[in-house]
Amino acid sequence: xxxxxxxxxxxxxxxxxxxxxxxxxxxxxxxxxxxxxxxxxxxxxxxxxxxxxxxxxxxxxxxxxxxxxxxxxxxxxxxxxxxxxxxxxxxxxxxxxxxxxxxxxxxxxxxxxxxxxxxxxxxxxxxxxxxxxxxxxxxxxxxxxxxxxxxxxxxxxxxxxxxxxxxxxxxxxxxxxxxxxxxxxxxxxxxxxxxxxxxxxxxxxxxxxxxxxxxxxxxxxxxxxxxxxxxxxxxxxxxxxxxxxxxxxxxxxxxxxxxxxxxxxxxxxxxxxxxxxxxxxxxxxxxxxxxxxxxxxxxxxxxxxxxxxxxxxxxxxxxxx
Ligand code: BTN
Numbered sequence: 001x002x003x004x005x006x007x008x009x010x011x012x013x014x015x016x017x018x019x020x021x022x023x024x025x026x027x028x029x030x031x032x033x034x035x036x037x038x039x040x041x042x043x044x045x046x047x048x049x050x051x052x053x054x055x056x057x058x059x060x061x062x063x064x065x066x067x068x069x070x071x072x073x074x075x076x077x078x079x080x081x082x083x084x085x086x087x088x089x090x091x092x093x094x095x096x097x098x099x100x101x102x103x104x105x106x107x108x109x110x111x112x113x114x115x116x117x118x119x120x121x122x123x124x125x126x127x128x129x130x131x132x133x134x135x136x137x138x139x140x141x142x143x144x145x146x147x148x149x150x151x152x153x154x155x156x157x158x159x160x161x162x163x164x165x166x167x168x169x170x171x172x173x174x175x176x177x178x179x180x181x182x183x184x185x186x187x188x189x190x191x192x193x194x195x196x197x198x199x200x201x202x203x204x205x206x207x208x209x210x211x212x213x214x215x216x217x218x219x220x221x222x223x224x225x226x227x228x229x230x231x232x233x234x235x236x237x238x239x240x241x242x243x244x245x246x247x248x249x250x251x252x253x254x255x256x257x258x259x260x261x262x263x264x265x266x267x268x269x270x271x272x273x274x275x276x277x278x279x280x281x282x283x284x285x286x287x288x289x290x291x292x293x294x295x296x297x298x299x300x301x302x303x304x305x306x307x308x309x310x311x312x313x314x315x316x317x318x319x320x321x
Pocket of ligand 1: 085086087088089110112113114115116117119121129130131132174183184185186202203204205
């Protein structure tokens with residue numbers, strides 16, 4: 001399927017004859033392969049009599065060769081999977097099978113993408129970024145403190161360098177643009193966090209997905225393409241992301257979260273806002289004061305400062321709103 005998709009990637013019409021010759025198969029075999037391709041990827045193919053076949057929408061596949069060529073020396077090895085349940089789940093399986101970190105897994109599609117708090121992460125073929133970076137952590141809990149927030153800051157810079165100036169953070173590590181979610185981070189651990197363990201840093205970015213495609217997402221969302229008004233090459237985003245992650249992770253490793261905390265707070269869109277924190281059975285209402293040196297959120301609740309290390313923030317609606 002992938003070689004056929006690569007031939008169609010240019011978005012131009014290709015006759016069945018031309019595709020057959022390139023693939024070394026008959027025209028009818030091409031027709032069957034195109035049916036499979038549509039069924040497997042969900043990518044619509046236009047078929048026009050006298051012209052041939054072309055992809056209905058633009059597509060630039062993730063390309064290991066391109067990614068390798070653009071990587072700095074000594075950077076993390078990258079594998080691109082065509083389809084996987086979840087890049088995080090696959091990373092955890094590879095750790096169990098003793099694959100040595102660091103490494104990055106990318107996928108064109110996830111069939112069971114995982115979001116925070118048990119949510120699923122919609123992951124259609126070829127449209128978005130599904131990225132997992134696996135690292136060994138042997139500095140104990142200190143090395144994990146604030147880590148997911150640091151990843152959010154790195155991702156923020158990767159998106160800004162792509163032209164999304166107005167992107168900001170929502171605790172703990174959502175990235176929002178104009179009140180809509182554009183990216184999220186899910187950290188998963190394997191091993192003993194107090195001793196030697198591995199962390200899987202899962203990042204999902206809505207890159208080329210459009211609302212007109214009717215994806216079932218239960219919260220307001222946007223994508224790079226929707227905001228920039230043009231198709232975006234995910235290989236370029238991976239380059240930016242790897243660069244920003246290696247910079248911020250090195251700083252975090254050396255100085256801890258306290259060295260990045262001010263920058264995180266300066267980019268927190270809900271700083272000073274009245275919020276509701278959903279954690280446990282009873283929602284907690286308070287005002288956002290900031291985060292502490294472990295990345296926990298500090299809220300003023302009924303006049304008293306309290307810290308919370310998990311949960312989901314929502315804005316508190318006023319009675320008159
Ligand atoms: C969130 O809920 O905001 C976190 C979303 C994280 C999604 C990414 S996509 C790559 C990696 N693999 C997964 O299954 N989830 C993360």
